[in-house]
Amino acid sequence: MIDQEKIKRAVALIIEAIGEDATREGLVETPRRIAEMYAELFDGLQKDPLDVLKVWFKREGPREMVILKNIPFYSMCEHHFLPFHGVAHIGYIPNERIVGISKLARVVEILAHRPQLQERLTGQIADAIMEGLQPQGVGVVIEAEHLCYDQETEILTNKGWRKFAVLTDEQVAQVDPQTLEMTFTQPLAKIAYRYSGPMYRYHSDCVDLLVTPDHRMLLKSDWHFYKGGGPWRFVPARAIPIRGRYIIPQACSWSGTPIPATYELAGRKVASDDYLRFMGIWLSEGCAYEKPGHKGYTVVVSQAPGEVADKIRALFDRLPWNWWENSTPSGIRQFIISDKALYEFLAPFGKSGNKFIPTDIKNATPEQLRLFLEWYGMGDGHHYKDRPLRWQYVSKSPQLIDDIQEILVRLGIAGGLQSYSNCARIETRTHKRKEGAGYKWYAMLLPKHRSVVDYEGMVYCVTVPTSAVLVRRNGKTAVSGNCMTMRGIKKPGSIVVTSANRGLFRRNLATRQEFLSLVHSSKGSE
Numbered sequence: 001m002i003d004q005e006k007i008k009r010a011v012a013l014i015i016e017a018i019g020e021d022a023t024r025e026g027l028v029e030t031p032r033r034i035a036e037m038y039a040e041l042f043d044g045l046q047k048d049p050l051d052v053l054k055v056w057f058k059r060e061g062p063r064e065m066v067i068l069k070n071i072p073f074y075s076m077c078e079h080h081f082l083p084f085h086g087v088a089h090i091g092y093i094p095n096e097r098i099v100g101i102s103k104l105a106r107v108v109e110i111l112a113h114r115p116q117l118q119e120r121l122t123g124q125i126a127d128a129i130m131e132g133l134q135p136q137g138v139g140v141v142i143e144a145e146h147l148c149y150d151q152e153t154e155i156l157t158n159k160g161w162r163k164f165a166v167l168t169d170e171q172v173a174q175v176d177p178q179t180l181e182m183t184f185t186q187p188l189a190k191i192a193y194r195y196s197g198p199m200y201r202y203h204s205d206c207v208d209l210l211v212t213p214d215h216r217m218l219l220k221s222d223w224h225f226y227k228g229g230g231p232w233r234f235v236p237a238r239a240i241p242i243r244g245r246y247i248i249p250q251a252c253s254w255s256g257t258p259i260p261a262t263y264e265l266a267g268r269k270v271a272s273d274d275y276l277r278f279m280g281i282w283l284s285e286g287c288a289y290e291k292p293g294h295k296g297y298t299v300v301v302s303q304a305p306g307e308v309a310d311k312i313r314a315l316f317d318r319l320p321w322n323w324w325e326n327s328t329p330s331g332i333r334q335f336i337i338s339d340k341a342l343y344e345f346l347a348p349f350g351k352s353g354n355k356f357i358p359t360d361i362k363n364a365t366p367e368q369l370r371l372f373l374e375w376y377g378m379g380d381g382h383h384y385k386d387r388p389l390r391w392q393y394v395s396k397s398p399q400l401i402d403d404i405q406e407i408l409v410r411l412g413i414a415g416g417l418q419s420y421s422n423c424a425r426i427e428t429r430t431h432k433r434k435e436g437a438g439y440k441w442y443a444m445l446l447p448k449h450r451s452v453v454d455y456e457g458m459v460y461c462v463t464v465p466t467s468a469v470l471v472r473r474n475g476k477t478a479v480s481g482n483c484m485t486m487r488g489i490k491k492p493g494s495i496v497v498t499s500a501n502r503g504l505f506r507r508n509l510a511t512r513q514e515f516l517s518l519v520h521s522s523k524g525s526e
Helices: 004-017 029-040 102-113 119-135 222-227 272-285 306-316 341-351 368-378 398-410 511-521
Strands: 066-077 083-093 139-144 154-157 160-162 172-173 182-185 189-203 210-211 215-222 233-236 246-249 262-265 268-271 288-289 297-303 323-327 333-338 381-383 393-396 415-421 426-427 442-445 452-464 467-475 476-481 494-503
Touching: 004 029, 029 066, 066 102, 066 119, 066 452, 083 102, 083 119, 083 511, 102 119, 102 333, 119 139, 119 398, 119 494, 139 511, 172 268, 210 467, 210 476, 215 222, 222 246, 233 323, 246 476, 262 272, 272 288, 272 297, 272 306, 288 341, 297 306, 297 341, 306 333, 306 368, 323 381, 368 381, 368 398, 398 415, 398 426, 467 511
Parallel strands: none
Antiparallel strands: 066 083, 083 139, 139 494, 154 160, 154 172, 154 467, 172 182, 172 467, 189 210, 189 452, 215 233, 215 246, 215 476, 246 442, 262 268, 288 297, 297 333, 323 333, 381 393, 393 426, 415 426, 467 476
């Protein structure tokens, strides 16, 4: 029996041993998560694969070779307790006993769910089948390889969206595959290698992913999703059935770090909510510039007459600066503050074409993020009156819209990003059938969305503790699996192949060659 309490205590000690605080927010639940993960990864220690093979039926007719290909497995290397992943191919020539193909897959799963080496796992599968079915012979081939994205895919980091190729010291966004909670972590490993071969593309108006065949997709069937049953599952891209409808998540849940109730803005104290309101409207409708003459450093927010302008005026009344209002010849109302310290605070956040959102705002709580978005949207947003939950956000700054998308993802909201010659925009999606808030934070994969393309170039990924990351391709986000390195010695990008032959497969070269030929002849499963 796996002792999860003992595992939790041990993990807490490890966290302390590396100099971290096991009680801080990002780590307090880590021992529990690892204990639950180990309970699943090592449940094969309590099971006997021979029990699976006790239920068999008699083979009638010729004793021809039976083959089951592309059985996915996930295991844990015993040397460093790092995960490795791959597929197993099994062939056997029966005497009298045969079993359903699901029984062979179950044997692989039981033996993989132990501390393992790929070489030993291969032999154990062959030995179990020889003992349980007593065939004329058995052949087993296991292929383990990395799981990666193409070179155009980006990953969310604590410094914004980055392509994998330019990652340096950033923390990356990892996602709990069951709660979809997002946190940032330092990658355990970074993977980059040249790949030539087929890639699976999932492409629609909502999602765009291009991944290697064994890349683990995080998904549910549409039936389980809409009925609220079953966990999110990792499934290799090539193992997703051609027929069927599947759901992948595109956004997350987020706890955030609260901005203090009283915020020091440019040396003055303001309420945190007013700080968020001010930054939202200033980033969308404001500017800061140094003007020669007696007025010196100027901060301006402009707005057409109406309800929004009245709200801005009320906000400025609460701010701890003297301000005045001006009206342009076209009737635009301008709210003006002349203050060097405020100018120097705002100037680093850019001008019209390169503005960006402060990190402390992006890391704020969901309630604070919603307030910020509300005030940004009052300036450079459009609210669809017939769809209360649908918004469009626009800016001349592509970086600012990237940041808006990052905030939306943290709020569980997905949306497509488009870039034009003079602006960028993102529009949220809603769905009336799912999620009480009405936000459409997922994408549906239909058979027409999948294609296999030839690829030549670099592929990338990272390894994170939760095994899932938040990525983006062509402006469309997705939560998907990460790369898992096999042992500490595996060359990135290589495929480690092991085989085990018993009985007739070992004695007869022609039988062995026939098996290997059939394994690699097509992508079918039998």
